[in-house]
Amino acid sequence: MPQETPADRAKVLLVDDESSNLEFLCALLQHEYNITVAKSGAQALARAAADPPPDVIVLDILMPEMDGYEVCRRLKADERTRDIPVIFVTALDGEADEEKGFALGAVDYASKPFRPAVVRARIASHVRLRRTQRELELEQRRIRTLFGRFVDPKLVDSLLRTPDESILLARHEQVSVLFADIEGFTSLSEHRTPAELFSILGRILTELTEEILALEGTLDKYIGDAILAFWGAPMAQPDHARRAVQAAFRMSRRAAELGLTLGGGPKPIGLRIGIATGPVAVGGVGSQLRCDYTVIGDTVNLASRLESANRYFHTRVLVSDRTRAEAGEGLAMRTIGPVRVAGREGIERIHEVLIESDSASYPWLSRYESAYRSLEMADSQAAIQQLAGLIVDYDDRVIRALLDRALRMRDHHAPLVDHYYDLVTK
Structure with a gap:
């Protein structure tokens, strides 16, 4: 000594x-x-x-x-x-x-x-x-320095009232990860000075972050005009999946309001959001000069890939199968089906979160789910009839993609799981 x-x-x-x-x-x-x-x-x-x-x-x-x-x-x-x-x-x-x-x-x-x-x-x-x-x-x-920029102040106070050295150490946790990317920002930024551009981006990120912190999420980082956040650490949150989905609702609405307020572009501001629930490594990562509290692992990669998959399905919010299972009842979602994404060997069944928070806002939803159940039971002909009728009243990319799978199932006599969406190159 x-x-x-x-x-x-x-x-x-x-x-x-x-x-x-x-x-x-x-x-x-x-x-x-x-x-x-x-x-x-x-x-x-x-x-x-x-x-x-x-x-x-x-x-x-x-x-x-x-x-x-x-x-x-x-x-x-x-x-x-x-x-x-x-x-x-x-x-x-x-x-x-x-x-x-x-x-x-x-x-x-x-x-x-x-x-x-x-x-x-x-x-x-x-x-x-x-x-x-x-x-x-x-x-x-x-602790305040490490978490104060990324966590609701009430949560920081809770950490300080119940000190636990392991909170700062790297460990494995079950969390829900949200990856959000601003859609329409590029067109909004055209013909603007750098000062105007950064001012607009700062306002958008600030207001979206407020929705994350309001549900006691942890802001991991900003990546250009994208946001990475998670629930379930540093403090345990048994309902972390539901909080993440609720944040997606609120962030999507706030983004739509901001699009109307800011204006100036040919397309309104929107969000593409991916949410995945599962194990991650979480802790402080960095050097003596700077340390960030972050999550690492396959769950983070899946959330990012689901955000990108919105481009293919023309959707706004996609979640993993486990996120849907743990988010609970009363949330408007529809099952899209099994997909394969870059960086993962397995197949993941995914779901779309519908921006309005209750199923009553989507009168066609029960018909869609009925068609999907028909496919799960290998009754492709019934699914084709249901989806063809649904397209007349409500036509979107997800319904057409499911109809295409039903036709392939009928023609190739293969189960639903064999007709996954291959998004590795999409």
């Missing part, structure tokens, strides 16, 4: 109007601490507020002009000095005197005449406590 240097020693402020007492205490403590002295209350207050402040103040009570009680009261009233431990030294030995000192915020008493071993032990104890307190304060500042 490295030996402590004089610069590393704790700083002790001795306050007494009697030179003999100061000389005794200095001789007793000077080999263990950096000593500062004050011979009056006014000097004590000024030196306590110095930078760096003392770790402990040893304060005499009976002093002229301003006694130790008044000095202690003023120390505790000043934000700069209120946390410095105060040890009273006094010849007064009544219980009422001690009670008064403790009521003002003192942490201990040392009686005159001094007993060297007792004085040294009490100062050493409170120096250790003070250093521990400072280490906790530094850790809290580190």
